[in-house]
Structures are given as C-alpha cells and as structure tokens.
C-alpha cells in the first residue's frame with residue numbers, strides 16, 4: 603500500500619531514542635560491547651507491594667470495566683490528595699482538581715489539545731522532552747523556544763520573552779526537576795513564573811515526572827505550593843520514575859479545576875481512563891512512599907556519585923545534579939554534541955544521548971542516564987570511565 607501518512611506525521615523528526623536504539627543494536631550485532639547510559643527508563647523492578655496490590659485488584663471483577671468516573675476512582679484521587687498534602691503541604695480537592703492519566707506523557711499531550719488552536723503560541727523550554735513541541739505542532743500552534751542555559755541555572759529567562767509573544771501565548775511548559783539538564787527549580791522561580799502567568803493570562807504546565815528522584819536531602823517543590831497557583835497551573839505527576847513503573851502507564855494531573863476539567867474533556871473523547879486495578883496499585887505505591895523513596899533515591903545517589911567522581915577524574919567539569927537520574931555534561935573542546943556522542947559510542951562503546959536530541963540549545967552537551975540496565979551498575983560506570991580514558995585520550999574542556 604502506498605498511502606501517504608498525515609502531514610502532521612511527516613513534519614516531526616524521528617523520535618530520538620529510536621535512532622539510538624538502532625545504532626546500539628547495530629554495534630551489538632557486530633559483537634561490540636555497549637555500556638548503555640542512554641534512555642531514562644528505570645532498570646530496577648516495580649516494588650513488590652505494588653505488584654501484589656495489582657494482583658489482588660486484578661482478581662476483583664469490579665475493576666474490569668470502564669472507569670466510568672472519567673477522572674479516576676475516588677479512592678485513587680483521595681490517596682493522591684493525601685499525598686499532595688503530606689509531601690507538599692498543598693490542599694487538593696480530590697473531586698475536582700485531579701485527573702488520573704495513562705502516564706504523564708498522555709496528559710502532557712492532551713493538555714495541548716485542550717487549549718491550542720492554530721496560530722496560538724506555546725512557550726517551550728529548549729532543551730526539553732519532545733512531547734511539548736510536537737503536540738503544539740500537531741495542534742497547529744507555534745512553539746516559542748525558551749533557552750535553558752547554564753548561566754541561568756537552566757531556568758528560562760521569562761523577562762526575555764518578547765511582549766508580542768507573551769500576548770499570543772496560552773501555555774507555558776516547565777519541567778523541574780528537569781530532563782535533560784538535571785536542573786531544579788526552587789520556590790522563588792516558581793513564584794516568579796506564577797506571577798508571569800497571571801499577568802499575561804496563560805497556563806503553566808509543570809511537568810513533575812522527576813519530582814521524587816532527588817538527592818542530598820533535597821525535596822523538589824511543587825508549583826502548587828505557590829499562592830494563587832491553582833488559578834493558572836496544572837502539574838503532571840507520574841509513578842513511572844519514582845516507583846519503577848514506566849510500563850504501567852499511570853500518573854495524575856493536578857491543578858485548578860477549570861484546567862483539569864479541560865483536560866478531562868479531551869481525555870473523555872480519546873481514552874476511557876486508567877485500568878482501575880492499576881489505580882488501586884497506585885494507591886498502594888503512595889501508601890509506601892516514605893520507606894520506598896529513601897531506598898530508591900539512595901540507589902541513584904550512589905551511581906551519581908560514582909559517575910561524577912569518575913568523570914571528574916578525567917578532568918571533565920561536571921557537578922552532581924540535585925535531582926533526576928540525568929547528568930548533563932559539557933562536551934570537550936573541538937566537538938559538537940553529536941560528534942562527541944558518536945565518538946563515545948564508536949571509540950569507547952559508551953552510549954550517551956547528544957544534547958541536540960532535546961533541541962538546538964542542547965548543543966554543547968551530552969546526557970548520561972543513571973538508569974543502567976547492566977547487572978553490575980557501579981562496575982559499568984567504572985568500565986565506561988576507563989574506556990574513555992583509554993580510547994579517547996587528551997580530551998580537554
């Protein structure tokens with residue numbers, strides 16, 4: 603069959619990780635060893651208390667039908683509201699301010715469909731997770747890039763956005779803790795962003811997928827902690843990274859009722875909710891949050907410290923991120939991001955992602971992910987550092 607795909611599909615670049623996966627399998631079929639620091643997908647299993655809760659819930663036939671509530675079953679939303687209260691000190695009305703979602707990616711995509719008409723502007727960080735920009739394009743909107751650079755702590759400079767753009771913008775995407783830079787936002791930045799959104803009448807979509815992967819005692823804030831945030835904010839949370847549940851496709855959106863309702867209208871016309879047994883498993887996850895999260899944070903913190911120390915031993919100027927399982931590392935002198943990522947892979951067998959996979963402003967960086975699939979995590983880090991030292995000598999920054 604020779605039927606052309608819709609133009610919206612033809613306009614998007616290939617999903618960056620697909621290319622990386624293809625390159626990796628090519629090297630593997632050539633018999634090469636690949637030390638994989640590429641995709642950010644937790645390598646550890648989902649905790650037993652979640653799997654057990656799913657098993658029990660799946661055996662209850664009540665969970666087998668459509669979730670007719672549309673927003674999520676009451677017990678799931680109540681558990682989320684309690685969590686938001688305990689973790690962030692934020693009061694949430696479970697009936698009107700929470701929407702269950704099929705992984706946060708789904709909701710991040712659909713919030714754009716809820717608000718963007720052709721010609722509307724969306725303020726999108728660069729570098730960033732690709733979903734914000736692609737969905738904007740699909741809705742006929744224009745993504746206005748907000749560069750994230752090291753001098754600004756990888757926070758967007760809102761004052762640099764031209765007044766004409768502010769007037770046309772309807773959505774502003776933020777993502778803290780940040781993929782790919784590993785940067786975090788403190789409450790003062792969120793307060794500034796909320797003030798900006800209220801002044802220019804736009805909605806902030808804060809992607810909090812990495813909110814619980816944090817180190818050294820740091821507790822990333824929620825934008826909803828800022829007074830007045832519910833008027834103009836929706837925040838997207840996920841079980842994926844916190845509880846090693848990427849394949850389960852479960853998360854929640856939380857924010858002002860009007861915004862949550864708009865998202866629900868889209869969802870009710872696209873999907874029929876999250877499997878109710880998975881929502882019940884989500885409740886079990888949140889009930890065990892405290893003991894679980896300190897364990898999982900410790901696992902990544904050990905890897906982070908080993909990788910940072912190893913790269914620093916090569917004179918690579920990297921600093922430990924406060925959150926996320928990513929290390930955003932500057933490329934050595936004389937290389938572009940893509941050239942260096944290729945050199946790492948081809949010469950040293952080390953797979954990282956070129957910064958430009960996340961946007962033009964990712965030039966000059968590669969992203970290391972600490973989600974190491976190999977059995978021996980710390981050994982893999984050690985071998986990667988050794989391989990770079992041996993096969994790419996004389997790098998300088």
Ligand SMILES: Cc1ncc(COP(=O)(O)O)c(C=O)c1O
Nearest residue numbers: 705706707731781811840842853
């Ligand atoms: C920044 C960011 N947001 C959201 C997601 C989506 O996560 P999920 O749909 O599994 O909740 C990801 C996944 O990698 C991500 O990196």
